[in-house]
Amino acid sequence: MSHLTDFQTFVLLSILKIVVVLVITLTAVAYTVLLERKVLGRMQNRWGPSRVGPFGLLQPLADGIKLFLKEDLMPMASERPLFIIAPIVALTCALVSIAVVPFGAVKHIDGVDMFAISDINIGLLVILGITSIGVYGIALSGWSSNNKFALLGSLRATSQVISYELALGLSLVGVVLRSGSLRLRDIVATQSTHGLLSWNIFGGFQIVAFFIYLMAAYAETNRAPFDLPEAESELVAGYHTEYSSMKFAMFFMAEYANMITVACVATLLFFGGPSSPLGNLLPADFGGPILSAIFPVLWFVAKVFAFLLLYIWVRATLPRFRYDQLMSFGWKFLLPVAILNIIATSLVLALKG
């Protein structure tokens, strides 16, 4: 690549990384849906999708074709431009935040980090910011479809997301205090020295923060047991009641992409990201240069996968909250506990340092 300038190499490799990550994320989204249906089915003592392909593995493809070919309904009373923009905003915000996630070890080729699309010093804040922009997709979809169920769903979703964003952000402060940086690579680096023991959840005593994060993140992604915005038994389908065809599919994909992002962030912040749980038991160059580059990615994927399974397990287990319970839980329990966690962590750090 000697005939290319640094800038050209950077641009080309960045485009390559973006395409690869986007394709993998979208495939992962499709198969998370299948995973959820299969696992839920097994938990409820039934098979789940099993007809299309071996073990139902081609089901996402069939679903995609079905959604793509359905008629795209446009309600008469809807606010046309906003109705179209809303699912695009939702999906874009869900996919963009994956850009700052480092999913492998630090590996530079031609000065370009291979296993992260961009490694910036405010990575964590970028993820929080993009999540907070994602609210617009939900809010606008409910308002523009001019349907009372959709409006109620989106009002619920908006207030829920705003409320739980506080607890979510505060639960991450302990981790940031420990690592002293907002760069996700640095946060991972502080956890990768002694394997499992130096992960923030165990060695960093951030287990309280982890559970706050987990609960706030479930609320943030509108998943069970906090799925009030799309409570089928009360609101038909919540904010996407009026959506059909590809626009509905975009909301659907956004929900699962958000799940994946949340799982990635939890992995990075509390479970050491791509670092191995075995720590120094395995030598750093175990299995040659290529395998040692692939192993961290495998660890990362395994951890994310575990989180997705946890998501599905929780959905199969817990019933839905009532709305006032949801609000008082967020404001009166999660928020004070998160603040206490910050105080405790900073006291310990101050006494140690």
Added chain:
Amino acid sequence: MQLALFIIFGLLAVAGAVNFLLQRHPINSALSLVVVMMSLAVLYWSLGAEFLAAAQVIVYSGAIMVLFVFVVMLLNAGEEERTHGSRAAYIAGFPGAAAIFCLLSFVFLTNGKAFGSTDLTSHLTHAVNNIAEISQVLFKDLLLPFEVTSILILVAILGAVVLARKEQ
């Protein structure tokens, strides 16, 4: 790079602001304001203030404007109607705003040489840690104002709760 960023996002910001002015429906105005704020966040980043860029996105577009959109949705505000009050405002508004603009840009452009120009490259290569710098100033030199603003926020929360609560 800096020039390209400035042109793209500066134009986007101006377009958003003009759309904000022209739209009749409050929700469209709110959304175009969000566009302005996001492009300002990119401009902040291009001026080497990456913490502020993130704060702009999180606080302004993610919290304040969501609150606005929420209130518009809650009160179901429709398109605003034209009244005779607005005609007087047109007569005073446009010339006044134009005068302010002319004055400001005259001052800025005549002193343009003295202001110099931006240089993003130094920020990119030296990797200045903007957040560490900000926290040094904020938590050491300006600790009292920082604490005072936290009390201000507390008072604002209480005030908002008291004001918005239904009277018994």
Added chain:
Amino acid sequence: MSATVPISAYLVLAAVLFSIGVASFLIKRNIITIFMSIELMLNAVNLTFVAFAHMWHQITGQIFVFFVMVVAAAEAAVGLAIIIAIFRTRQTLNVDQINLLKN
């Protein structure tokens, strides 16, 4: 690549945004939109602060923007609460009809 932008360009951009904010503050009749134009003006001023902070290589300008954001958040919370209270009593958002003290 290395083309630089004069600081005055940022300032003129801020002036444009500020004037649009002023104009919409005067022209708009919906109280929520008027409130939003105040936010637009605050944003324009923030841009000048950041530009000057860059020009002097001083972090204090950015701190100032930080405080402006905090005050804007507090102001938005209280202001919107007031707007909701007004809407409860008057059933309108038009500033021309909110004239209880006038006559």
